[in-house]
Each structure stands twice: as structure tokens, then as C-alpha cells.
Amino acid sequence: MMEAPPKIGVGPAREVPIEVLPPEPSSSRVGTTPAEGPPIHALSALLLVAVDSLWAAFDFAPVIWPLAIPGCFAAVFVPTFLIQKHLRKDSTGRALAFASLLATLAAIPTPITGTPVGLGLLAWTGLGKLLGKSGLK
Secondary structure (H helix, E strand, O other): OOOOOOOOOOOOOOOOOOOOOOOOOHHHOOOOOOOOOOOOOHHHHHHHHHHHOOHHHHOOOHHHHHHHHHHHHHHHHHHHHHHHHHHOOOOHHHHHHHHHHHHHHHHOOOOOOOOHHHHHHHHHHOHHHHHOHHHHO
16 A cells, blocks of 8 residues: 655745855965866876887896985986976975876887877877877867
């Protein structure tokens, strides 16, 4: 047996006041990065691609890996930190985080830019914006 639905009180409707606020200006947020655009500057991504492509030559010479791994890490870490800090206007912690991520990826002793992981990373960093939409066809 089905029960009847609950009854809604029959009373007069009342108005609820609504307060509409103006939008906050984005320049008032000090120390934050802009929400639009990729989180990693395109020059940082291009630097990763350039240094990572060196692993195509280093793959055949594992003897030099003890020098190549820290060299690739440093070659990406320092410029990426400076690019993120000064061009992207990231905080020091955020710039360190992105520099560490990209430098670690560059120090892996195999080219990652040709893998699906590398292509996803490059798309995330916005390298396509640097190359232009016509160059990606």
C-alpha cells in the first residue's frame, strides 16, 4: 500500500534578500599565480625538451651517466627555477617544485619526450602555445 506524499504548508511566500557583490580584482591577490594559462612557462618546457633530447646520445654511453645525470638535472633545474620565479612570477616554493619536477624528468637516463607521459607533460606545460596552433597540425 502506498502512502500519500507529505503536504506542503499553504502559507504566503516570502522574499529572501539577495546580496550581489562585485567580482574581486585579480590584481588584489598578491603572491599567487594567474589562474589562466599553463602552470609551467613555455620556456621551461622547451628547456626540458632540449636537455632531454641529449639522452638520445647518452643512451649509448652508460659510462658517462655519472656525469650526465647530475649535469642534466642542474642544466634544467637552475634555469627553470629562474624562469618560473621571474617570468612566471611564481612563489619561491612553487618555482622550486616545478624546477625539481622538470629537472628530475630531464635526469632520467632515457628520452621521455617521445613517450605518452612526456607528450602529456609537454601538453600540460603549454609548449603547444609556444609553437603555435598551426605547428601542431
